[in-house]
Amino acid sequence: MPSPVRRRLLIGAGIVLLAALLTRVAWTEPTLSDGSNTILEGWDFAHGDVLLHGWILSDVSFYALEIPVAAFSAVALGGSSAAVHLTAGLVYTLVVACTLWCLRDRAPRWTLALAVLLVPLSDAVARKALISGVDHLGSSVFILLATLIVERLRDRWCAAWLLLLLLAVGEVSDGFVTYVGVCAVIGLCCWQMLAERRLAWDYPRFIAAALLSVPAARHLRSELRHLGAYAMSSPNTVISPRSEWMAHLRSTWFGLRVLLGFGQVGSGFARLCELALGWSLLVLIVLGGSRTLWHWRTSREPQRIAVLLVPGALLAYLLSEQSSIAGNAFDLAGMLPFCALLAAEAPPGRWAVGRGAVRFAAGAMTASAVVFAVAQPAAATDSSGLIARLRALHLSYGISDYGTASSTTVDSDLEVAVRAVVWNGGGFDVYGWETRTPWYSAATHDARFFVTSPGGTTPAEVESAFGRPAAMYRIDEYEVLVYSYNLLTRVEPSALPTG
Incomplete structure (x- = not known):
């Protein structure tokens, strides 16, 4: 069998295995009403109500990704709690696959990226924010794919049009794509033009596509409403008063710790392990971000956009009213894949021995965390x-x-x-x-x-x-x-x- 074919089969088998493991991890979380409503929406979607007529959704629709996945789950497993867990597992798998796709040299850097994406699932609080149902994590797929368009299709005539379409659809699905993703794409292109000191056609057309995606998304949403599609609650985009920023800073720091698996309060050996793992991931992310900035000219677009997006997402969360909600880390979940992209850049290339040791430790850490998460008992149904x-x-x-x-x-x-x-x-x-x-x-x-x-x-x-x-x-x-x-x-x- 040719090597490329064998490699594709191995990657496909790995994705299927990962989906099975993540679905099992999702099963450790109880069925909540948010995830249940997504399945009910998916059930209607799969049975002909593609526009979700009569539905009042939240301030985020998840219409372009999570609801179609929920429709598949509802067809496969019916309107059941099993479909909720399958949807969460499939969306998480899609996020992991797109993150790894952004890393060209697969095996060496995949290990560190997988550590950031999977190790937090060993913590109960992180699982609730990441895989208990459907939330902003899946919306990162649109930004990851947008990054790949900017990097790999730059010379194609259709690249800007694809970027415009992808971002517009993502913005209809989740405002995170608008307020964080679009800004990160524009920032990346502007910074790159300054770094290259030339006004090439590539980056200005991507900037124009990103800017035009905002009115395009509004027009698309207006057309959907005209056809009788779902209604939505308006998102709260008010900037919080300056007097609340210090409290929001503490809440943002707590939310970041939750995403990395060391947010809960506890004691004993298990708590020490969580702290060690969480701080290790944070150090990798900071080192990767620092190396990306230092070697900006030789860095790749996924790392460049990650080094802009992660601080931008944290800042947007800090200034918003969402960070007023104690213990809320759901709105930060969309930046986790970009933290993984930064962590993959942490070990310097000239430290061959040290780099191998770091990756071995990260692989062992990831495997242990996944085994621990999968071994947790399935959540009992309270009702x-x-x-x-x-x-x-x-x-x-x-x-x-x-x-x-x-x-x-x-x-x-x-x-x-x-x-x-x-x-x-x-x-x-x-x-x-x-x-x-x-x-x-x-x-x-x-x-x-x-x-x-x-x-x-x-x-x-x-x-x-x-x-x-x-x-x-x-x-x-x-x-x-x-x-x-x-x-x-x-x-x-x-x-x-x-x-």
């Missing part, structure tokens, strides 16, 4: 007892808080539908975030129960809005209030967002 009891009571349609609603629906394989509502102080409104408005039509659906959980809506609030229930059941940590009429007749619709 399994609830679902079994609802089935026994022949209750198949109800309402609840957001955190319980769609996760229960998906955990039941769509047999028990629970829809999200929100307490408004005197009654309940449709929860206008990751939801579908036809679910709340009293003409087509009959909701006869309300599920409360600790920390959410109380039974007293439910009774004040809907009256005394016909029956009440205590099931594990849940209270189920059953009524003799359709609760949807007293749920107020939410205003349709214009985003």
